[in-house]
Amino acid sequence: MSNGEAVGRAVTPQDASLKVTGTAVYTYDWTLPGTLHAKLVTSTMPHARITRIDTTASKAVPGVVAVLTGQDMPFRVGMYAGDRDLLAVEKVRWSGHPVAMVVAETLEGAERASELVNIEYESLPTVFDPVEAMKPEAPLLHEKMGEYRHAPAFNPIPGTNIANKFTLIHGDVEKGLKEADEVIDDEFVVSHVSHAYMETQNVVAHWMRDGTVEIWTSCQSPFIVRQIMAESLGIPYNKIVIKTPFVGGGFGGKAGLGWEALVAMASKLVGCRPVKLVLSRKENFSSGASREGVVAHVRAGFKRDGRCLAYKVRFVLDAGAYADYTVNVGRAMGYSAEGVYEIPNVYCESYAVYTNKIPTTAMRGFGYAESNWVLEQVFERAAKKLGIDSAVLRRMNLLKPGESHTATGEKLREDVGDPRKVLQTLLKELGWGEKSSPPSQSWKIRSKGFALCVKGPSQPPNASASAIVKFNEDATIDLVVGTGNFGQGTVTALSQLVADQFGISVERVRVDLTRDTSKSAYTWQTVGSRGLFTDGTASLRACEDAKRQIIDLASQVLRIPGEQLEVGEGEVKVKGRPWMNIRLKDIVFGYVYPNGNTVGGPVIGRGYFSSSLTTYLDPTTGQGIPTIFHTFGGTAVEVELDLVTGSIEVQKAVQVFDVGKAINPLLLRMQLDGGFVMGMSIALFEQVKFDDQGWVVNPNFSGYYIARMKDIPRTPRPSGGP
Template structure:
């Protein structure tokens, strides 16, 4: 395949063969000479004071090399809010929180030692509901909140309460807007916590060597973030911390930030510098490591009788769980995105990130948008019903379009993207509106199986600080091929394949001559902030274009001196550079790669290495009182339409068809982006129908394995899925592209719920839509 056809082509994943043959090495596969194995002692209580920990029997067990408690590692972790201890100190704040750790010669010995550790607890009242947690008399999850470190002026914790952050948006005059409204609709919505469920659980190997040099191999999304956060927590210079990330078996946001790395490093230090490996079991993945935050949303919307939204007052209560280091930014992102892709003149949003004694929350695919858009898109249908208006027409009247202004004051331009086009596509392809014949209606009544269709729209932009940057290196080898180094991680999304296409296209190379360096090491890879927020293709793609251009400029300068011409007379072809008006005068890449040698032996030039960097342009801090400013680099818009059949005899819902459309700016790899969308849809269906964390009355987590926690299988796939792309080029995007990694799972659940309401008039405000919940709600409706 020639380089001219690479952008947009459906290139197979370049890591596919290594992964399906088992050649790809993950941290799970790694074993280092002298390595010890670690296990955790976790809390059986959601909230309790630690009165005593006796580790004497564990320390005396043969084969045990290190035992740590919170008193041994007085460090706190956090990205935006530094609030989480490496091991619990003084008290535990959630069921499953680690209180001690052991390193031993094998896993059986480590587990035996953990069982020998005695912990005496004094149970405390647990806070298990966000609405209860914000009451004045609620028990405090963090009594010492005021002593923590956080990014001042961006996050606003309230010491003496369970509020880790309060983010505000104010636009226009919301009370005046309600006064002008012909109809006001108020609703309360709920979304539970859910698990990430990557195929590969969290795993880390660490070695703390002499001179306080730390080397870490970890399954993580962001090696430079791990290095940075370990440095801050442990007080070790970044230059002495080396983080290595090989292949990663999925993350979905759960492997962003820092998790096991600091603890494992401390175990290594306590064991005299021997390497230590800690592999989370599936139960620990569920109960000890983070989940997606839950949400209670209250929305009050004022509209005119012709369907214009003129005022919206919203309160988001985010269940951060026990710690909110990452969760505060989810509450912030939900605030500035908080009305969805709609133009609303008068807005008041209060987004609270709230501590509870649940498993702590972190980034998850969609970064809060799947949760709050459940509320927004459900209520859009409820409003349309109250107005007697078609839900698609109602949305079209209010969607952001070129010339619109967002709730933070950002103007939408022609190149920003078109959510209205996405909605138009899915509505047409699903067959909107659904019209049933009398015969079909009779059959539905006889069988208890009813069809319905629903729509929902979405938007999201990368949630990241203004200063986040990416960099890239492209170095040419002797044969004219290149090795590409980036600091971001491909943990299954296929980004490295797309980045390789960008490099091949820019350098006029066949794809097989572009080699992505898969293992990322902070000592050799160029810097990248984090692989989160659907930003890697956009940011690293731009950095790579600049690195390629730097490489091309070096080649052009060298070739000009060799061919004795001006640089502007030269052009690049397939692996060659030539004189435009004398195309027979040409040089191959391999002739220039490590320096050019004349016939007499003289040499000029030298190894070709291109460097590139990219930093987000124009982003600002937001006003603390109004939320006004520019929070987002680029917005990706989309829409889903769903056709379902609900069996009122059982409450089961079968998804017959899903149609999705996204404005991605430019399709860089049709196969991969389609795969991203389909995967996101299925993940969204999981949260729509079955996925949720369940606790007992004491706050003990009950869904601790994949038997009790249900995720979709191949049997749950829709009968048909159609994916469409709108291409409104992003002017500052690589070849016009913008990110779409998270977006496909956003708004799937409300589209399903809207289809359920369309089918049988059942208005569900709480997820997930389990068969039991649907059946009982239907039975209750039939009694009315």
């Protein structure tokens, strides 16, 4: 690749060869000398008081070092809501709740011993329906909720099962409903779904005798893991080192804290030996976390001409036994309730509610996907009821960048993209208004449909990111960032940004693919569609800092004012006189004069990003600026329905997103393709199923079907597409 042309090119991901050759190292591959192996012992009851734990037989198994219970580590942890124990203390809250952990010399020994732990329970009343769980007479899962630490943006209601309530008020929704000519009154249900990532959750932890804790983990948020452990366990930050090598998928399911604190405490309690915990696929389904289920009740008022006057919605999120991350998902679901539309009157209540099911957490879309889905269904129903083409109905209600205000009171900036252009392109590519292709069989029918969406990064205003640009002696660059790389290709895009700042090839920029909190630059988390924007901005600012140092030194050497110099094509040049230049490799470690005198030293640029655009939201009305940008998009499909079997096949799919400048069109296409397949799979196939005791009854890929290659439509690329 020629210099200065990296941004906008389809650069192959830096880690591609390592992955396809099987040489990428994941946490699963990591074992330290003397490592012990851990196995969970989980509850067989959905809600019960623990009356006795007998570990005698388990400890007698050869090679067993310890059998640990919640009494050995009575800590509560959590990022937004400190509601979670490391192992069950006093009672269990779902079928699959970890009660004990066996630590042994071998995994086989740990597994054998885990079957011999005898736990006695006293059954407690259960509640599995989140709407029922909100009722005053419902059994309480967290009697001590009032004692839990929680972030100030959240509103738990002690004495109930409501882990958080978020309210959004914009205009007068009751007045709008009264003035409407037609009112859509309906209820929608979203099922629990699994993240189904390639690599199950696993951790290696070593609590060393000097008090330092080193942890290798398959996670999205090493700095947040460090923060939660420091604050919850009372360990100094600089004594906790979190390392994340390659991560086999996350999709939000590895955000926040996973099993790191539990395994670290186990390492300490067994005499400071390393301990490794690898969840089986079944354990990941039944003892890990899924995306929450949702019950949404809506009332939406429309005028006969199609204008939407009012939207009233209540989201009830089935948060499961622990709601640490789901409280924020519900918040995002609330402030994104209006979707891509300008609705003058909006009222939304969003509740995260405890039930006796598996805990829930973040997942791709982070609340936006669910709220978009509900509102798009409402618009479809309204179009039918009003007798208006659904494309026309949507078009007349769309947000207008530079003019419209969102339901949180934010004036929509002109630079965030335009949903009107998205809709126009989507309809054209789908062939909306044209007849569908003939079905493949007489007992099948074909039909077209589309939906619009919006997504913004879900992060607090102080969620910062930083970057370091370090030059080597030959003017190659090491970019040090904290954002993770588990399929989305962020680090490749970052290297493209940095390469163009100095006019060098992208191959001359290296980004370390392992995160290490003791060495990597800080970033809040790799979640919520924020990584490239926040860490990219920090990287660009680090480049500017490095450029200033380079130009200051070059100004001394060339005896030319700095404002007359520029950096590009791997050198520092005088503007208008490119023959007067210094190669970067001759200056980035200091400049050596012919007589040996040296000025300057190694160039290290630093940059950070912390949003000045967002604000905290009003705790009563939800007014404020919740996100740093909005991305508008849409998906359209042509499907074939078998009237005999009920099966649905997607014949054609179109995706349109207003992304601005595509830094890497190849990676962008991969994200769009992957996002579509995942969304299609969730819509058509996926559902975590529970029995009447809250057990997950399909805890593997035999029972939990995800889209295969045969299910994916073969849609030709539009002309000019990457």
